[in-house]
Amino acid sequence: MRPTSASFGTKAKSVMRHRATWIGCAMLAIVAPHLLPAATMGALDLLRGPTAFIDPSEMAQDNFPGSAFFYAEGAFDPAPGTTVAQSSKVLALSNGPAAIAAPFRGLTAVDQYRATNCLTSAIYYEAGNEPDDGQRAVAQVVLNRVRHPAWPNSVCGVVYQGSERADTKCQFTFSCDGAMARMPNSASWARARRIATEALAGAVYAPVGLATHYHTLAVHPAWASSLTPVAVVGAHIFYRWQGMNGTARAFSVRYSGRELQAGPSPRVFVPTQGVVPPIAPIIALPSPFSSPAMQEAAPAEALPQSTIRPEFRNSGRPLPDKSTRKI
Incomplete structure (x- = not known):
């Protein structure tokens, strides 16, 4: 008796199911090692509850080079019978x-x-x-x-x-x-x-x-x-x-035994080249028109001009006598 097309279809479906099963098992074998730790950690988090303590070493913003050593449990706790000064890591x-x-x-x-x-x-x-x-x-x-x-x-x-x-x-x-x-x-x-x-x-x-x-x-x-x-x-x-x-x-140098200083050295300030000091010198060089004779001979436009604002130029002068003041 010849096999019908229906029997061929049933066998093909069976083969496809077996292949799918083997592919699924292979994928599970590859992915499972990566899923198990995460699932375990998730289960532990559920057991600990929402208020569980989070290890600071797991938080990126709380880390610095070598922080894992100090985040170890009891890293700063002194040994029994010792003080903080005596304990060390x-x-x-x-x-x-x-x-x-x-x-x-x-x-x-x-x-x-x-x-x-x-x-x-x-x-x-x-x-x-x-x-x-x-x-x-x-x-x-x-x-x-x-x-x-x-x-x-x-x-x-x-x-x-x-x-x-x-x-x-x-x-x-x-x-x-x-x-x-x-x-x-x-x-x-x-x-x-x-x-x-x-x-x-x-x-x-x-x-x-x-x-x-x-x-x-x-x-x-x-x-x-x-x-x-x-x-x-x-x-x-x-x-x-x-x-x-x-x-x-x-490390072969011998200790000199001579201590010539007892504290920090005096500060040395090196001025920056080309920078004008913020405060003008108190004693300035004499002006070429400082003598009365030179002032008379010099033209008016050559004389140093006042830098005082006009409204303040009379500041400091004595007030006029009240008897001569016009009403």
């Missing part, structure tokens, strides 16, 4: 040698006193609100620069380098932006001074290694991409030089 970014453990001794008591004060100022104004580790890291950067040929070989020279600039482009901005005009908090100053004294006595903060630069995580300066990130300590990220300048061999 350190994130290692690269391995490298630590600085040499050696004291920085001034040649005289005055030199030692100045070195301590200068390093205390750097710690206080750069990391006054940081935990002890954050302050030790800043102190280590200052002392690393003292031993590197790219910077002065004195503590105060490094701290106040460029403080004479009027464009706030000094090495440590607190030394030229007016921050030192504020009276320091006595308790915070005492803590910074303790950290400075320990660092000058030879204590090394190893997590930042040979770092010579740092900046807060809220900014990303142009020079950061040319250096090697070492660690994140508190609110700062620390960098070291790349190549030979960042190796232990480069």
Whole structure:
């Protein structure tokens, strides 16, 4: 018996259904991995309810470079039994040698006193609100620069380098932006001074290694991409030089022990060329018609003309006598 056209149509429909089923399964296998996480997150959102807490790290406008480290759960919570000053968060970014453990001794008591004060100022104004580790890291950067040929070989020279600039482009901005005009908090100053004294006595903060630069995580300066990130300590990220300048061999300069300055350098203002001063000089050059003889000989049109408005030219003259005033 020959198959009819109806049986052929039934078989064709069956084949089409099988093909559609296989195509659907293949598409589901491809799309499912992408849909499951979203569905899971949606289900979690429904379980948490409309007032659920939203992680700040998920909000683009609340992020900054390195913010994920600080949005971690309990990132700022001190460890049990410790104070805020003792707690810290350190994130290692690269391995490298630590600085040499050696004291920085001034040649005289005055030199030692100045070195301590200068390093205390750097710690206080750069990391006054940081935990002890954050302050030790800043102190280590200052002392690393003292031993590197790219910077002065004195503590105060490094701290106040460029403080004479009027464009706030000094090495440590607190030394030229007016921050030192504020009276320091006595308790915070005492803590910074303790950290400075320990660092000058030879204590090394190893997590930042040979770092010579740092900046807060809220900014990303142009020079950061040319250096090697070492660690994140508190609110700062620390960098070291790349190549030979960042190796232990480069930090070979000996501390001079001589502190020739105790604070910021005097400001140097460089006048802009070609700009007329806004105030005329008080003493002017004598006019060629200043003598009476020259005034008589000179034509009237050559004499200096008055610049006072007509209605004010009689200002200051005595009033006429009332007896002679016409009514």
